[in-house]
Amino acid sequence: MSNRRVVIDPITRIEGHLRIEVEVDDNNVVQKAYSSSTLWRGIELILKGRDPRDAGLMAQRICGVCTYSHYKAGVEAVENALGVEAPYNAKLVRSLLNASLYMHDHVVHFYHLHGLDWVDIVSALSADPKKASELAFKYADLPIATGTDELTAVQKRVKEFVDKGQLGPFANAYWGNGTYKFSPEQNLIAVSHYLKALEVQRVAAQMFAIFGAKQPHPQSLVVGGVTCVRDILSPTRLAQWLEKYKIVKDFIDRAYQADIVMAAEAYGTEESVLGGVGVKNFLAAEGFQLNRTEHLFQGGIVKGGDISQAFDIDDLKIEEDVTHAWYKGTKPLQPWDGVTDPDYTGFVDGDTVNGEAKIIDENAKYTWVKAPRYDGEAMEVGPLSCLLVNYARGNKKVQAEVGAFLERTGLPVAALFTTLGRTAARMLQTKLISDNAITIFNSLVENIKTDDSTYTKFEIDNDKEYVGRFIGEVPRGTLSHWVRIKNGLIENYQAVVPTTWNAGPVDGNGVVGPYEASLVGLKIEDPTKPLEVLRIIHSFDPCMSCSVHVMDMKGVELSEFKVNPMSSGASC
Amino acid sequence: MNNFDALYAKAKDRIQALHELPSIKEQPIEEMLEKRGIERRDFMKWAAGITAMLALPSQFTPLFAEAAKVADRLPLVWLHMAECTGCSESLIRSDAPTIDSLIFDYISLEYHETLMAAAGWQAEANLEHALEKYKGNYILLVEGGVPTANNGQYLTLGAHGRTGLDLTRAAAKDAAAIFSIGTCSSFGGIQAAAPNPTGAKGVDKVVSQPVINVPGCPPSANNIVGTLMHFLLFGTLPALDRYSRPKWAYGHRIHDLCERRGHFDAGEFVESFGDDGAKDGWCLYKQGCKGPYTFNNCSTERFNQGTSWPIQAGHGCMGCSEPDFWDTMGPLEKPLQSRLVMGLNKSVDDVGTILLTATVAGIGAHAVASIFMNKKDEKEG
Numbered sequence: 001m002s003n004r005r006v007v008i009d010p011i012t013r014i015e016g017h018l019r020i021e022v023e024v025d026d027n028n029v030v031q032k033a034y035s036s037s038t039l040w041r042g043i044e045l046i047l048k049g050r051d052p053r054d055a056g057l058m059a060q061r062i063c064g065v066c067t068y069s070h071y072k073a074g075v076e077a078v079e080n081a082l083g084v085e086a087p088y089n090a091k092l093v094r095s096l097l098n099a100s101l102y103m104h105d106h107v108v109h110f111y112h113l114h115g116l117d118w119v120d121i122v123s124a125l126s127a128d129p130k131k132a133s134e135l136a137f138k139y140a141d142l143p144i145a146t147g148t149d150e151l152t153a154v155q156k157r158v159k160e161f162v163d164k165g166q167l168g169p170f171a172n173a174y175w176g177n178g179t180y181k182f183s184p185e186q187n188l189i190a191v192s193h194y195l196k197a198l199e200v201q202r203v204a205a206q207m208f209a210i211f212g213a214k215q216p217h218p219q220s221l222v223v224g225g226v227t228c229v230r231d232i233l234s235p236t237r238l239a240q241w242l243e244k245y246k247i248v249k250d251f252i253d254r255a256y257q258a259d260i261v262m263a264a265e266a267y268g269t270e271e272s273v274l275g276g277v278g279v280k281n282f283l284a285a286e287g288f289q290l291n292r293t294e295h296l297f298q299g300g301i302v303k304g305g306d307i308s309q310a311f312d313i314d315d316l317k318i319e320e321d322v323t324h325a326w327y328k329g330t331k332p333l334q335p336w337d338g339v340t341d342p343d344y345t346g347f348v349d350g351d352t353v354n355g356e357a358k359i360i361d362e363n364a365k366y367t368w369v370k371a372p373r374y375d376g377e378a379m380e381v382g383p384l385s386c387l388l389v390n391y392a393r394g395n396k397k398v399q400a401e402v403g404a405f406l407e408r409t410g411l412p413v414a415a416l417f418t419t420l421g422r423t424a425a426r427m428l429q430t431k432l433i434s435d436n437a438i439t440i441f442n443s444l445v446e447n448i449k450t451d452d453s454t455y456t457k458f459e460i461d462n463d464k465e466y467v468g469r470f471i472g473e474v475p476r477g478t479l480s481h482w483v484r485i486k487n488g489l490i491e492n493y494q495a496v497v498p499t500t501w502n503a504g505p506v507d508g509n510g511v512v513g514p515y516e517a518s519l520v521g522l523k524i525e526d527p528t529k530p531l532e533v534l535r536i537i538h539s540f541d542p543c544m545s546c547s548v549h550v551m552d553m554k555g556v557e558l559s560e561f562k563v564n565p566m567s568s569g570a571s572c
Numbered sequence: 573m574n575n576f577d578a579l580y581a582k583a584k585d586r587i588q589a590l591h592e593l594p595s596i597k598e599q600p601i602e603e604m605l606e607k608r609g610i611e612r613r614d615f616m617k618w619a620a621g622i623t624a625m626l627a628l629p630s631q632f633t634p635l636f637a638e639a640a641k642v643a644d645r646l647p648l649v650w651l652h653m654a655e656c657t658g659c660s661e662s663l664i665r666s667d668a669p670t671i672d673s674l675i676f677d678y679i680s681l682e683y684h685e686t687l688m689a690a691a692g693w694q695a696e697a698n699l700e701h702a703l704e705k706y707k708g709n710y711i712l713l714v715e716g717g718v719p720t721a722n723n724g725q726y727l728t729l730g731a732h733g734r735t736g737l738d739l740t741r742a743a744a745k746d747a748a749a750i751f752s753i754g755t756c757s758s759f760g761g762i763q764a765a766a767p768n769p770t771g772a773k774g775v776d777k778v779v780s781q782p783v784i785n786v787p788g789c790p791p792s793a794n795n796i797v798g799t800l801m802h803f804l805l806f807g808t809l810p811a812l813d814r815y816s817r818p819k820w821a822y823g824h825r826i827h828d829l830c831e832r833r834g835h836f837d838a839g840e841f842v843e844s845f846g847d848d849g850a851k852d853g854w855c856l857y858k859q860g861c862k863g864p865y866t867f868n869n870c871s872t873e874r875f876n877q878g879t880s881w882p883i884q885a886g887h888g889c890m891g892c893s894e895p896d897f898w899d900t901m902g903p904l905e906k907p908l909q910s911r912l913v914m915g916l917n918k919s920v921d922d923v924g925t926i927l928l929t930a931t932v933a934g935i936g937a938h939a940v941a942s943i944f945m946n947k948k949d950e951k952e953g
Contacts, residue, residue, distance in 0.1 A: 007731045008692035012685045015657045017729065038728045039719075039736075041654050042769035043762060051903035057890060058898065061762040064658020064790060087846075112664075116689045168681045172698050173689035198664070205665050206879045213885030214875035215665070216658040216790055220885040222845055222905065227886030229850050342769075344725050347733045354693045358733035455846030534691055545656050 003031055005352045005359055006527045009038070011537060013113040015065040016544025018503070020537055021360050022519055024353075024527050033519035034360045035503050036367040037544045040326070040342065047493040052078045052460065052485050053223050059481065059495065060217055063545050065108075067216035068101050068208075069474035070481070070495065075221045077481040081468025082223070082460065087453040088292070090225035092444040093232060095289045096241075097212050098474075099437035103248050104204035104215070105475040106383075106430040107256060109541050111197035114423065115190065117535035118263055120180040121170060124187040125159055127151075132185035139189075139265075140258035144251060145196040146189050154192045174531040179273075181266045189262070193255045200251045207244035210237055225455035233452060238445065245441070249434045252427075260427040264409040267420055271523065272532040276419030276539065278517020279378045280305035282385035283313065283501065285480075287473035288433065291443040296397065296436050297473060300389045301374065305417060310392035315469075317375040318496065323508035324362075325370045330508065332373060353527045362506075369544075371504035371513055372496055380514040381477025381501045382540060384425040388416065397436070401428050419518070422539040462488040476543050477501060499543045515540065576629055579806075583632070586807040628820075632805075647710045649702050650684040650753075651743060653736045654727055654763050654772050655716025658790040659754035660686045665876060666793030682710065696730050703743060711803065712747035714740060714775045717756040717763050721771030737778060744779040749803050751784050752776065753796055755892055758785035758815075765898035776816065784809055785816045787868075789892035794873050795821045815895055817867065826863035826889045829871040832856065842886075850886055860905040861888030868893040 009019035017039040023032040043062055047055060056074035063070060072094055079086060086094075129151035136143035161167070174180075182190065205215040211228045212218030220228040231237040267273050281303050288296035300310035319332040328341040343365065350359035360366040372379075379385075390398035405428055406413065415421050460466075466485040471478065477498030484492040504513040512520075515537060524532050620633045650660070664687075681687070682702035683695075690698055702710060716736075719726035724737030744750055752758040752775045764772040776783035786799050799818055802810045810818040827833065835841070836855040843849060845859065857864070863871075866889050874881040882889055891901040901908065 009731050009733075010685055010691065010695055010729055012688050012691040012695050015686070017652070017727065038733075039654055040726045040770060041719075041763040041772075045767065045769050046762065046765045046898075051905070053905050054902055057904055058762065058765075061656055061658075061789065064656035064661050067656075067658060067661070108664075112687065121689075169684055169688040171682075171688075171690065172694040174694075202665055202877070206876045209876040209879040211885070213880050213882045213887060216661045218885075219882040219887045219890070222887070225846055227845050227850070229846055229886055230853055231880070231885060233851065342726075344722070346725065347728075352731065354731065357731040452851070453846060455844065455850075457844060528693070530692070 004527065005350060006524070006530055006533075007352045007354070007357050007359060008530055008533060009036075011534065011542065013116065013534075013538060014542040014544065015063060016542070018537075018542055018544045019360075020515070020519075020533060022522075022524075022530070022533060024524060028524045028527055030519050030522045030524065030533075032362070033516045034362055034366060035369070035505065035513070035515040036360055037369045037503065038367075039544065040368040041545070042340075042342075044493045044495060045340065047490050050490050051488075052081070052483065052490055055481075055483060055490060055493065056221060056223070057219070059493075062495065062497075063543055064216045066101070066105060066475045066543060068097060068212065068218050069479060071218060071221055072098065073470045073472065073474070073479055073481040073495070074483075075223050076472075077468050077470040077483045078223045078485070079468070080470060081466035081483050081485055082458055083466075084224050084456055084458040086225045086456055087451075088447055089232060089444065089451060089454050090456075091289055092440055092447065093211050093226045093228065093454075094221065096437065096440045096444065097208060097218065098288065099433050099440060100204065100208040100212070100245075102430060102433045102475055103245075103252065103437070104201055104208060106426050107197055107204065107248075107252065108201050109475075110256060110259075110423070110426065111194050112201075114535075114538045114541070115194055116170075116173065117531065117538050118180070118267070118423075119182060119190040119194065120175050120177070120187050121158060121191055122162060122175040123180065123182070123184050124155060124191045125162065125184070127155065127184035127188035129155055129188065132188045135185050136189050136258070139262045140254050142254055143189075143258060144254040145192045151188055151192055154195060155188055157195075158191060174529050177529065177531045178525050179270060179532055179535075181270050182262070183266070186262055186266055190259055193259055196251065196255065200248055203244050204248045207241055207248060210241045210244070222455070224458055225453075227454070229452070229454045232444070232448060232454065238441075242441065245434075245437065249437075252430055252434045256427055257431055260424050261405075261409060264405075264411060264415075264420065264424060268409070268411065268415075273419040273535060274415075275521055276422065276518045276536045277305075277380070277384075277417040278512065278520060279380050279514040280417065281374070281377050281379045282388045283374060283379040283381050283478055284386040284389040285313070285471050285473050285478045287386075288436065288440070290436060290439045296432065297386055297390055298393045298395055299471075299473075299478075300393055301379070302385070302388050302392050303377075307388055307392040307413075310389050313374075313471075319373050319376075320496070320500075321371040321373060321504075321507035321509075322365075323371070324365050324367065324505035326365050326368055327370070332376075332508065367503075367505050369500055369504050371507040371511075372501050373507060373511065376509065376511065378504075378507075378511050378513045378517070379501055381498045382422070382426075383429040383475075383477075384416065384422045385477060386429055386473055387425045397432060401432050419536050419539045426541070460485070460488050465491075474498065476541050497543075499540075502540050503542060503544070576631070580631065582808075583805050586805065589807070647680040647682045647702060647706045648684075648713060649682050649699065649710050649743060649747075650713045650715065651736075651740065652685050653714060653716030653718050653740065653757065654770065655754070655756050655761075657686055657715070659715040659756075659796075660684070662790035662793050663753075663796055666797055682706070693731060699743075703746065707746045709748050710746075711800070712743050712750045713753050714750070714757040715753050717760045717772035718775060718778050719763070719770040719772050720778060721769070726770040740775060741779055744775070744781050747781065749784065749809075750775065750779065750781055751786055751799055751803075753786050754791055755787040755789045755897070758787040758817075759895040761789070762898060764896070782809060783816060784812065784818065786821075787815075787817060787893040787895075791893070792870070792873055792875050795869070813867065817893070821869050822867040822893065824867065824869065826866045826868055826871050826883070829869075830863055830883060831871065832883060845886070853886075856883060856886070856888040858907055859888050860890075860903065860907055862891035862894075862897070862901045862904075862908065863889040865901070865908065866891040866894055866897075 003023035011018040019036040059074035060071035133148040136146035208215040286299040321332040347358035471480040482494040502514040724735035727736035840854040891897040
């Protein structure tokens, strides 16, 4: 019997529009996988001919989930091009905003987007709240939202909801699937945290908005600095930030961390989460300025899963391939030579395990996402990459955090290279950021005692041509923006974003990207209800709107290119 | 108060009619509130808040409370088109007395790709089920512009590769009401900015049914929830402006109620980000603030439970709730001197127009004054 096709479209609980297809054999083991983004918006084309000062606010509209990431990237790419250095206060505020963003984004991702892949809500109904309450102390010294009274109330609330038979957003999911491994008590703890996280994320958004104006889509950065000078100089605003920070950090320490430790225990032997890392090359950029001399994370590349060493990033080795993407062109091009010419060919009729459908023709083009390669190789980006690169670099903070987690869970280093490891890495990264955000805050408080500058004036010379780039870490991995300014206007703009690295199709040389490689070899319990696939894809935290960007950077000579490590700003 | 009597009577009839519809959920909201430890007094406070926000007299407060109780009769279907998910994110930030999210729990959210547990075929089945079962009764909310170029090929959804355009039209067909949530579904948004490579359009341009626009990038959670509440209460479209925006939210300029308005009138402007004027909270008009041309309630409602808003954070308004603002309001950090007249033509209240004209003269006078001041500064420096 030949392979059977499984189509999952839409992949829900993500940002944007994604289709995943897999081919399974007679034993329901995935032989091949294809990733397709089904939306194209063309934002970089729209940026052409605009005032460079508008790049940040416009690029920000690429994504409202990792909102801020593209704002900061757009502003700092233009600063880099113009040779503008924002004041130290502005750098610290940007770094602080970035920390606030991660503390929001990763929590929402784990609980509200990824959580239902690990947590069976229906199973929580048969839990004993008292036992669950006691069990919570196994995973945290001071558990949160797990008192017997609270868990009883949560259970009652869920029961009433289920009894009504009107599950709303929880309807028709995969409850009862054999690869859900939490006990009823563990599920109840996690459901309680799911609800608590809805509250906490509101506080995290407020914490961000104190210096960011609003969340999503902040509006307090400009080329040259930040505008929130009154908020920075106000002791009340600073104290408000601190207060909200404590609430969110508390949740990260006592719930998020605990739930990942719990997942490591429950899922430690579940085969379907112990693969999921097909591409073993990892790329990460420097991020989180803590003070005048230090960044929390360093950048680099880990090759072939060897964390005994890390390599420096060389811009010249980044290329994008469109062999299987819906654009014209056949050979891989460097970003500054990239061409964008839509060439949509659509899907073909085919059979799937759920019946007739439109399916991907894997020999043709099949996605709006290009395939970025580094020196011809696919790279995974994201929290796991960030930790592995920093581990390899000998980053003491990262080594200590990762080491403590492995010791606590009894897992070997090899466990990091799994779906479970990827999900755990996101928590560990959040923990590192939330622990160190206070250092950024203190640096700011210290500095404003003697310095209240927030903005650097600059001129744009219409007769000059400027080229610049931002590269940094954002919640989903390494992001770079590339800008070229001519006659005082944006001549070209390109974003190479995290999800492009991860979700891209196979390239012209047959090299497979992280999403597609992660699924091969996966055994699926019931191909008509492919929970295992969702779990792996969600572990990457897909952000499809981000990934679908293309631009024309034709004709930029390398010699003009300022390869100035953008770490100057509070690069994220 | 007499002006409102007819409206009040109409709203009462509406609630009566809703009461007669079968309930989707068996448990009345009073019971739910009680079980969750929310007192009736808190609930009424919330209703009073919504009443005030909609600029209605307080006699309407009990009606909102009534409306919330029958909210479960109306299932919601939320579609994602060409968008960034920022509007959904804004929605989940709603609100500090968690009663708003309770309402959303209670309203039957039948389909929402960012929040729903099901995926793929199961998700599609949920949508089909909702459109069929609640035919004529569901509220359709759309986030994102609709790509229309080349028959809508720039967005497909589902295993059968249906275009977003096709899906929007199909879902609109039997909706009780259609709300475009955010600037993208209202007016096309960022992807519709020139040269609009995908032919993205607002929902009202691709369906024949009436559509209420709730623009903003993103709109505040208050405006999303308030619009729903209005529909539940009156069962009709709210009073709308020429862009089909509810007047209760979009009836005033940002400028009209801006906290920095006094500085505008006094001719005190931020001349450069980070200068002394910026530290003192002066007017941002000269830094490109589009508050005078933008209709929205940000200056009173703010964002994230009143935490802040762009002008408080020292950045001008960029006009994000106006049609085509990316093209008409840019460059965003420069004032729209030449477009002032066009902006005035758009205005809906003459008093504001006169005020604005007066202050434009003020800016001119101030500009002259500031030339002298700058010279003085130079000497001192």
